[in-house]
Amino acid sequence: MSVATRVFVARLAGTQVFDPIGDEVGRVRDVLVLVRAKGAPRAVGLVVEVPGRRRVFLPLTRVTSIDTGQVISTGLVNMRRFEQRAMESLVLGELLDRTVTLTDGSGEATVEDLSISRQRNGDWLVDQLFVRRRRPSKGLSLRRRGETLVVAVDAVTGLAGSTQEQAATKLLEAYEDMRPADLADVLRELGEVRRLEVASALDDERLADVLEELPEDDQVGILSRLESDRAADVLDAMQPDDAADLLNELPQEQAARLLELMEPEEAKDVRRLLVYDEDTAGGLMTTEPVILGPETTIATALAQIRRQDLPPALASMVFVVRPPLETPTGRLLGVVHFQRLLREPPHASIGSILDTDLEWLTPDAPVGRVTRLLAAYDLLALPVIDTEKRLLGAVSVDDVLDHILPDDWREHIDEDLEEVPRG
Structure with missing residues (x-):
């Protein structure tokens, strides 16, 4: 070497x-x-x-x-x-x-x-x-991207700073395989202008995933500087509960305008969540857990929870209901836990292996009850139902942690490690 x-x-x-x-x-x-x-x-x-x-x-x-x-x-x-x-x-x-x-x-x-x-x-x-x-x-060229060359650093001006808008192609290529939480850390370390340039270069799905990992102030700072149509597209791609939390942080007029620009089906779920107090199960829940009918086979249920876009906490169980299968659903029949699915034959129906004793929440249940039930029964998610036992959504442990931890917890995650001056 x-x-x-x-x-x-x-x-x-x-x-x-x-x-x-x-x-x-x-x-x-x-x-x-x-x-x-x-x-x-x-x-x-x-x-x-x-x-x-x-x-x-x-x-x-x-x-x-x-x-x-x-x-x-x-x-x-x-x-x-x-x-x-x-x-x-x-x-x-x-x-x-x-x-x-x-x-x-x-x-x-x-x-x-x-x-x-x-x-x-x-x-x-x-x-x-x-x-x-x-x-x-001007005109057509076989070398549309322009020629490449290696030049001495003193053969250019403008490297020390530029007022022009800057692309983010090479940065995103380097971080292509990063998890959203890691890319969110990268964005937090960039200056405000560069952070917006990089965020703007992400596609809607990727930006939505990254925003969900950023502190609320950074979320608002990025979303507020996007064109309204683009901001609405990003909100469409976010989990409904995360989109509702973000809209709650925006000025009322801006939030209303973005809701109007969102896809009607996505906006409907977000509007439902916005009516609940943020310190309740309704304010914490997502409207998109895994929901299936009792006749669904175990093989199909396993395929559903293998979806890449599904958070691990929500992949821990399947909620089994009568039709309709979109929230608010028909009557909640019970749940099937991930481990039970692995132990049963793939052709069997999930209605034959239901857990009907699971605790449940009403949408007005305070966050204290939510945390106690999750801890008492070692669960990663809980159903939220109405008075007719229709499933409204589910509260997952990661949403509860985001809510009860201090707003700046990401900035202090390393305090348990030794801090010494930069060498």
Whole structure:
């Protein structure tokens, strides 16, 4: 192994970081550079994701080797959560996709990658940019995207900052396989303008999943800056209970306008939830648990709870009802737990294995009763029914935790780990 003399940063994304004895420390998520008005930007360290989804700062002075597919550190890692400082820029998060101007007068280009080079004194400087030249939008061309070229960092202007809107293609490529909660952490670390640019580049389903993992203030900040039609599409893609919670945080006129723009079926579920107090089972419930009729086979029920978009807590049980099967349903007959489904023959009907003794909630049940029942019976979800025993929805344990934890719990999740100054 050796210390590389030049590294292209986009290729570092996701690279494993090891200590000297070969134990994995984490994975590279970004590179931090100081962009200066004069002189080449200087790379100062790596942003490394360690177990627990924590992102920490690893100075390049503590990197002993950068080789194919791995980074070796001295083993001394500051476990304090990474916080970006003034004058620092994240390469993947902020510099890639930036528009720069070529000093030879040939026009503008988009930065798709950049390299950092190790100097004799040990410093790492940004020395080259891999850019795609912008082509005039005249006529047809076989090279519509423009030619790519490698240029010296001093052959462009505009890397230090730009007032132009910036794309987020390269950042999202690097984070394509991230879970929504992890991508939400990335967004929280970005500046307000860049956060909105990245959020706007996500498709509706992905943005909906990410918003559900963000604190309410960040949710409101992003949704309020989207075009109304786009904001309504994102609300359509969210779980109804999460969409209702978000609309409750918006000004009344804005919330009403977005409800009008939503798809009628999605808006109907959200409106039903908005009538309940947020501290009740009705305010916490989702209207979209797994609901099936008693004649449904176990094989079909298992296929339903395997859906990728279904939260794990709601996948723990199937609610069995008389028609109609959409909330508010016909009479609730009982539930079937996931483990019971695994123990029975696939061709049997779920109506033959019902649990009819499950506790249930009314929509006005206070959150204290909800938490006590979930804890007392070791359940992940509970049905919410009306006076005629029609199923209105279900309250899951994750919704209860989101409600009872402090608003800023995401920001203090790492307080049990040692905090020391950045090295």
